[in-house]
Amino acid sequence: MAKKMLHSLTLNGEEVEVASAPEATLLETLREDLRVLSSKRGCNQGVCGACTVIIDGKPVRSCLTLTARCEGHDVRTVEGLSDDRILNALQKHMVEAGGVQCGFCTGGMLMSARNLLAEVPRPSRDAVKSALSGNICRCTGYRTIVDAVCGAAEELAQ
């Protein structure tokens, strides 16, 4: 068995200590050690976006992030933002607009969208497409996802 290292980080608002291989990625740690499963392994190359999480307020790829480098940082996933006003609005609109099909991209998509709306409260449709272009969806053709993000932005602005 590989030698493991102990890392402490803030995961979804709670301090956690986790033992993982020194070169383990955050995606591996979240899934295999912590069973936080909303981040998906779609490509493990940072291309598809299904593993996107928010670290210190910024969306990043958990598959390209080494757990050891998260020491002392704040990591958020969909599970940990259940009381987040922006995320809740996005979730509601994703459901209603038909932005969810197979759902495998949805967690990562929401992380990118949540960060966008936190930084740009009323993005144009082009700005949404630009911010979310690193999250691949193979089902919807994207239209309903853009609808959902714009709909959530509108509701939040009211």
Place this chain on the structure above:
Amino acid sequence: MTELLFPTTVEEAVALLAAHEDARPIAGGATLVAMRNAGLVESTHLVSLDRIAGLAGIVRLEDGRIRIGAMTKHAETASCEMLSGSLEVLRKAAGMIANRVVRNMGTMGGSVANADPAADYLPALACCDAVLTIAGPGGTREVSILDYVEDWYETALGEGEIITAFTLPAPYAAASSYRKIARVSGDFATASCAMALEADGQGVRVAIGACGPGPIRDPEAEAALCGHLGDPEAVATFAKALADQADPVDDVRGSAEYRLQLIPRLISGVLNDISKETV
């Protein structure tokens, strides 16, 4: 089994790289971790550069030059107001790398050290006459971006050396732009072109990316083009000079022939973009 090391100074990092035979530096991780995940790299030691103070960030030096730390993320470069005029091309190129999420991770030093010929920084930095600061066992040295790429994925970086910064000449009044041809948004370039035109229409600098091991620039041809930008024949002659220096390959993004076709078309296209912008 890989060990991850966290030096806090450049000297310490260089010493660690020297101490372990197949140690590799890791910057943002966007490329190296992807390669590790694919089983393409294995090394016993990874030297993480993220806890070295002063390696990230963009500053204006007293003489007006701009210094970009090697650990500066693409997102910061893409939104840096100091990169204006002749240096705007670098800001634009940074904003076209991959996508917003990856731009929060990848660093200029990591990208340039990897020296993927199809990546966006090489032509943009070449267009800016950037100088790299390289630290290694023998101390610190400076290398022009034009001398940096030596062959396909081979660079001036020696054993145990890391890039610590990029220094750009003080920005001057110019229109500059970057355009890449890629299959989809965020893909590596099939071919790309970085260009800066001095406001008086005299000085011109052009670099072509993804058409050889490194960016293609030709200062002599640029000098000849000065003052003749409105002359299609002069532009064609210039484009031919660059295309003659290209050494493109066939790959999944396009054929070598297509890349050669794109060089003059990109140059005209970016000239056109710039003239539209400056009207």
Place this chain on the structure above:
Amino acid sequence: MSLDQPNPSFTGGAVGKSVPKVDSLEKVQGRAEYIADLYRPGMLHGAILASPYPHARILGYDLTEALAAPGVVAIITGDDVGEGRMGAFIKDEHAIAKGKVLYVGEPVAAVAARTETEARAACRLIRVDYEELPAILSPEEGLEEGAAILHEKLADYIKVFDAGSEGNLCSRTELSEGNVDGAWAGCDVIVEGEYTTQPQAHVSMEPCGALAEVDANGRVTLWSANQSVFRVQANVCESLSLPMSKLRSLTPRVGAGFGNKMEPHIQPITVALAMKAQRPVKLILTREEDFEMVRARHPFKVRMKTGAKKDGTLVARHCEVLVDCGAFADDSPGVMGYALLMCGGPYRFPHMKAEGRLVYTNKLRFGAFRGFGNPQVLFAGEQQIDQIAERIGMDPFAIRRKNMVREGDRWFVGPEIASNGLAGCLDAVEQAAKLPRADGSARNFGLAVTAHISGLLGTGAIVKMLEDGTISLNTGATDIGQGSDTVLAQICAEELKLPFDQVAVASPDTDGSPYNWGTTASRVTYTTGRAVKAAAKKVVDQAMEQAAEMLDCDVDELELREGGRIGKVGSNSDVTFAQISGRAHWAVGGPLVGSETLVFDQPTHDPKRAIALGLPFPRIGVFSFAALGVDVDIDEVSGQVSVREAWSAADVGRAINPKLVEVQLHGGFVQGLGYSLFEEMVWDGPRLANPSLMDYKVPTMRDVPDAIHTYIIEDPDPTGPFGAKGAGEIGLNAAPGALANAVAQATGFRHNHLPLTGERVLNGMLAAEKT
């Protein structure tokens, strides 16, 4: 809104409403479980060793080092899997390579270990002795005299249709109607051309995976990413020579399929590993493995000739296809047969001939992919319709209207067209697209039309009324994200006049669900919906009998009322489903259960009209129709095509859930856009050159137009549930034809090769400038 609350109730008339998908809340909360999210006590992780050679004999294995590696519990190779072979049309495939390898990437051995990392490390320690054989990398090479043979025992394999297999010829199909050879002389205009299409990867966001566990009696429980728990069961049992009663196949949520997960991927290997390890084993493919090991859309070579009168009347079409099968037959005979059946497009051709040859090659298997051969032949066919229109000076809408099949017509070789909304589709697209661009510039417009068949094979439904009068629906149909659980619940609720949220949909389970061939062929709404509606009707009938006794009247005096009540016509007195079901469970008659099974049984081929040889679908289904218009921009610098606006109109019978139909049209179009413009699996000799998302690109949000307008045209089918027909594939089919027609209009150059890359379009533009 509180996300813990269920969806709002939709009372009365669930059909026709855009009810949110029943699985969307769990998905936006990150709580949906996919195969990789399942863990079992004592579970091991699997990994696969892939073949480095396209064609080689396996001389032996040395597992010593790998077995001694840390964490390794079991290793399987071809020696562990017996002689069983699986396959939908031709049973030619072992669970894992046995005796020979037939493509680079084919599984050769698999390891179960404590962690995935250990399993992958151990794979690298397995030594396999190979004797390399000549590789067949194209259908033409495969048909050459003296070519190396992939399947030496092809003649002995079980085949479910008259395949005509021989040498490397996997199957051949020939269909003809009228007299094509004699018809050309009567044509005023003839166009012909040769076309090629490229392999496309499905790229379901979820890579394939499976988890298997063996119980104390040796019975296997298998969860996997799939499009049919029943095809999984059949394939695993055939390839491992297990009785079907010894394997239970289940499904978690599935991260899309598009055809990739319909037939087996690594389920048989995972089961074999679990049986050998006697521990649960989970095996999840990497994206790279998913590209190299599973399956992809067939590359086609199409030779097509079409003739017409000068007034635009279509007279004859001849289509020949040469199809790369890859190493195993899989769904290929079906794809080729279907392509030939559809190659005339939705037009009245008095004379048609379609011939195809399917050839084994040393590449990964090509198989089912949304569209199922239709996009490839339409790429040729819809361009030829435009070319004829150009030659005679006819409008592209007019030539299509003039020749389109009508309700009551027979399709090529015989199936009846019982409903047809194509005219409405053309009207919708034409009205919207004839408006000029917002900036007043001229459109670069392209049009294509298509039909698609939904139906095929066995399906069933069990509707149970629970004690409190609410409903459990069990169909065995895997919802791969498209929303069939929701649509089937809507159909069930409508028939029972219950609020939609009172119908719970059971997860597919071969132990408890009725047979369902699969979530494929645009079929679940149509076929399974029929079964659901009929089964729900049986529950209503049983409830009526109970109510008649309870209300002391005859059944024909009763009416079903909204919200789960049955009452006497003209009276207020009624009984609730809860009262009825309580009585049935505890006193009289027994619990109310309605079940229905059916198989689409109308013959495809009418021997009086047509000749059909090697047709793999003796019975097929009902017809949906669609028209697609696109307006494109061409980048002057690169030649790259971008879509400015698209209009997609589809006749899907009755839209049970219009929003879900719309999303099928959006998603289908965008997958078709990627296919038409840049997606391509490229082989470098025998090896796939771009098996990763770094190198194989699919459309991102910025590569698709915001303006994808959809129009649902409802021409109900008499046999469909509430008139519904299929909607899953029809949105993709027409994309290559429409885009090629738009590019031709924009550049003056016609392209016979997909994809329409910047490089190709630029060279077309340059060639057109020269002439």
